[in-house]
Amino acid sequence: MSDHRPPAQPADDGALWTRLRKLTAARIGLPRTGASLATAPLLAFQLAHAQARDAVRQPLDMAQLAADLGDLSLPAIEVASKVEDTETYLMRPDLGRALADSAANRLSPHARGCDLAVVITGGLSARAVQAHAAPVLGALLPLPRTANWRIAPLTLVRYGRVAIGDAIAAALTAEAVLVLIGERPGLSAPDSMGAYLTWHPSEQSTDADRNCISNIRPEGIGYADAAFKIAHLLNAMRRRQISGIQLKDDSDLRLIGGVDV
Amino acid sequence: MYGATIGASRYGFADLKDLLAKASPSRSGDRLAGLTAESGEERVAAQFALADLPLTTFLNEAVVPYETDEVTRLIVDSHDRTAFAPVSHLTVGGLRDWLLSDAATTPVLTALAPGVTPEMAAAVSKISRLQDLMVMAAKCSVVTRFRNTIGLPGRLSVRLQPNHPTDDAHGIAASILDGLLLGSGDAVIGINPATDSPERTHALLSMLEEIRTRLDIPTQSCVLAHVTTTLELIGKGSPVDLVFQSIAGTQAANKSFGIDLALLKEARAAALALGRGTVGSNVMYFETGQGSALSANAHHGIDQQTVEARAYAVARAFDPLLVNTVVGFIGPEYLYDGKQITRAGLEDHFCGKLMGLPMGVDVCYTNHAEADQDDADALLALLVAAGVNFVMGVPGADDVMLGYQSTSFHDALAMRDLLGRRPAPEFEAWLQRQGLMDSANRIRPGELPARFRALLPA
Numbered sequence A: 001m002s003d004h005r006p007p008a009q010p011a012d013d014g015a016l017w018t019r020l021r022k023l024t025a026a027r028i029g030l031p032r033t034g035a036s037l038a039t040a041p042l043l044a045f046q047l048a049h050a051q052a053r054d055a056v057r058q059p060l061d062m063a064q065l066a067a068d069l070g071d072l073s074l075p076a077i078e079v080a081s082k083v084e085d086t087e088t089y090l091m092r093p094d095l096g097r098a099l100a101d102s103a104a105n106r107l108s109p110h111a112r113g114c115d116l117a118v119v120i121t122g123g124l125s126a127r128a129v130q131a132h133a134a135p136v137l138g139a140l141l142p143l144p145r146t147a148n149w150r151i152a153p154l155t156l157v158r159y160g161r162v163a164i165g166d167a168i169a170a171a172l173t174a175e176a177v178l179v180l181i182g183e184r185p186g187l188s189a190p191d192s193m194g195a196y197l198t199w200h201p202s203e204q205s206t207d208a209d210r211n212c213i214s215n216i217r218p219e220g221i222g223y224a225d226a227a228f229k230i231a232h233l234l235n236a237m238r239r240r241q242i243s244g245i246q247l248k249d250d251s252d253l254r255l256i257g258g259v260d261v
Numbered sequence B: 001m002y003g004a005t006i007g008a009s010r011y012g013f014a015d016l017k018d019l020l021a022k023a024s025p026s027r028s029g030d031r032l033a034g035l036t037a038e039s040g041e042e043r044v045a046a047q048f049a050l051a052d053l054p055l056t057t058f059l060n061e062a063v064v065p066y067e068t069d070e071v072t073r074l075i076v077d078s079h080d081r082t083a084f085a086p087v088s089h090l091t092v093g094g095l096r097d098w099l100l101s102d103a104a105t106t107p108v109l110t111a112l113a114p115g116v117t118p119e120m121a122a123a124v125s126k127i128s129r130l131q132d133l134m135v136m137a138a139k140c141s142v143v144t145r146f147r148n149t150i151g152l153p154g155r156l157s158v159r160l161q162p163n164h165p166t167d168d169a170h171g172i173a174a175s176i177l178d179g180l181l182l183g184s185g186d187a188v189i190g191i192n193p194a195t196d197s198p199e200r201t202h203a204l205l206s207m208l209e210e211i212r213t214r215l216d217i218p219t220q221s222c223v224l225a226h227v228t229t230t231l232e233l234i235g236k237g238s239p240v241d242l243v244f245q246s247i248a249g250t251q252a253a254n255k256s257f258g259i260d261l262a263l264l265k266e267a268r269a270a271a272l273a274l275g276r277g278t279v280g281s282n283v284m285y286f287e288t289g290q291g292s293a294l295s296a297n298a299h300h301g302i303d304q305q306t307v308e309a310r311a312y313a314v315a316r317a318f319d320p321l322l323v324n325t326v327v328g329f330i331g332p333e334y335l336y337d338g339k340q341i342t343r344a345g346l347e348d349h350f351c352g353k354l355m356g357l358p359m360g361v362d363v364c365y366t367n368h369a370e371a372d373q374d375d376a377d378a379l380l381a382l383l384v385a386a387g388v389n390f391v392m393g394v395p396g397a398d399d400v401m402l403g404y405q406s407t408s409f410h411d412a413l414a415m416r417d418l419l420g421r422r423p424a425p426e427f428e429a430w431l432q433r434q435g436l437m438d439s440a441n442r443i444r445p446g447e448l449p450a451r452f453r454a455l456l457p458a
Helices: A011-023 A039-057 A062-072 A086-091 A103-110 A126-140 A164-171 A225-239 A250-260 B016-022 B029-032 B040-051 B071-079 B083-087 B093-102 B106-115 B116-126 B130-138 B169-181 B198-215 B226-233 B251-256 B260-276 B303-316 B337-354 B373-385 B409-419 B425-433 B452-456
Strands: A076-080 A114-121 A154-158 A174-182 A193-199 A208-217 B002-006 B009-014 B157-160 B188-191 B221-223 B243-246 B284-288 B323-328 B361-362 B390-393
Touching: A011 B169, A039 A086, A039 A126, A039 B373, A062 A076, A062 A126, A062 A154, A076 A103, A086 B029, A114 A126, A114 A164, A126 A174, A126 A193, A126 A208, A126 A225, A154 A164, A154 B157, A164 A174, A164 A193, A174 A225, A193 A225, A208 A225, B002 B016, B002 B040, B009 B040, B016 B040, B016 B116, B016 B303, B040 B093, B040 B116, B040 B390, B071 B251, B071 B260, B071 B303, B071 B323, B083 B093, B083 B106, B093 B116, B093 B130, B106 B323, B106 B337, B106 B425, B116 B303, B116 B337, B130 B337, B157 B169, B157 B409, B169 B188, B169 B198, B169 B452, B188 B198, B198 B221, B198 B226, B198 B452, B226 B243, B226 B260, B243 B260, B260 B284, B284 B303, B303 B323, B303 B337, B323 B337, B323 B390, B337 B361, B373 B409, B390 B409
Parallel strands: A076 A154, A114 A154, A114 A174, B157 B188, B157 B390, B188 B221, B243 B284, B284 B323, B323 B361, B361 B390
Antiparallel strands: A174 A193, A193 A208, B002 B009
8 A cells, every 4th residue: 555545445445435425425434644544635615615605605696587487488586684684684584575665666576476486586595596497487377276276476576585485475466476586505416406485475574474394406305305395385375374383294194106287 | 781992992792692792703693693792892891891800799699580581591500600610700711720720630621511501611612712712611521321332542533424315214224334344333323214203203213223233233323303203202112212302592592492301311211211221321323503593593692602501501401412513504694605614603602512512513514504514524533623522524524415515434533543442442342343344453344244245235
């Protein structure tokens, strides 16, 4: 064995770790030198961290998003929260939950009563929303279970938090709100989108009133599965007139065998 | 009303919690709550006023009313006046000077601990630099036992954290194997379950039990489910070593976690009745972290560091094996950057140790915080130098379930080598028996030991 070969990985154990790494995305069996990480896994980590950091700082391209959503044949409204830059967004979640003063005039013409408001905002990973919002909605809206829903114009929000959906739904007089938002990026998943559903959203709504589908991305919960779960929850919400911790997501039971509705 | 005069300016502070908040070194969570000093000078004015405050003030003025908060009642009713007597004549500044003095030896500080309230500890920390927090904490010794002995001088233990996004048993076992080979796991092998269901938790507990008994590892296991889940499983005969729970420093914040003191008492009694500890009976594992009370909107206008110290009063009532402050997990709206995370980690470690708790720290950060591996390295080294009882061991520092960066098996190994810390003695002897240590007593795994092959999937 040469001096440069990390002692943790004699030749035969290299094959062992290759096999074990198929069982988990965790960074196991990393080559070591002395007590420390070898150069290759050190730089691999730095790269993943840089990508995750870049995902947080990347602004939402509203024009591109609106273009990508164009196929859905729904009008789109662009509004902003009270946040004006990324640093404020990170430090002041309260401002990210509040609509900018200019939003009321943009939303009020569309307050015609509807079943569902759809809110899309970059959250902590604009990249996630940029990539996954249009395909998920594209899979959701044609589903038979949502086909007869009256959908409000899509609302695209700059620097929004989940709870900004409550104010938007109120302004659009919607019965329920679906918020698609970029989740805080992990090293292994910089582009994970979350879907939050709230029945009868209001200023009094809290996290306990919401249902969440997390980890929406092709390597996590795929578009078709995410759309199915959202439709399932929306219908359960409408049927039982509740959302949140009182409403359990049992859609997994129906997904077994790939049966769709 | 408290106050201080700086030159021609008179600064007033409405009450004790206002004084504590204004004296707090800057952090984003206190700003979010609207509690911070408005200028640097006002902050130091508050620190002068705090330094002059007699410690007895804390026994007469509560930051949350006694009548409406059971954590305040616990702090007041369990205060040990005999232990407090040696420092009862001091001010906050006087206590800091005394703690740093050569008179404050390890046995003296051990005797003092039940006399220190969380607000006293928090107050001292606010007028201390990082170096002071390290020097004072290093003189405190808190040793706890279950199947091994944690917190002895010259030792550093590690929680092996083998999380998996879907709780896959093979994936978790692969991470455990990696961690054990690198000497992690003497604090606990502890899984954060992706789903808090009794069935899932039972399955994970059974798997951990099988690994531990097959390899005859002198350590304890834990699935970090909600206390009610663990309590239910104890009743059904699941192999529960430690009861885990996240706790906070006010009754309202604990309520948001779905717990109260009576529930923790019931759970501890149930775990003790199992009698599974072999060298001791510390059966509780608590986690805390600055910002949790504000996040639950249950901070009562108290700054986040003081309310965090109050969580340690909750922990202290249940004689825990491990208390872990998860310092950078909650995000930049509470601790913005590496500087704030570093200070919070050392504050929490000091306050907990002074109060007599077996403190560990999850040195961690999220990807939306202004922090990186250099910040984590610095805080980890400072904590190990300050005598932290245990830290986390996560494969490659990347928790693929919780989506944040903690410390790795390698980090712990490097710190043990750099600062001359050894694992818990029973665990160290086990590592030696497995052939995982070299002739210089360093953890240096070579070939996979034969009995570890039992962990491999077929």
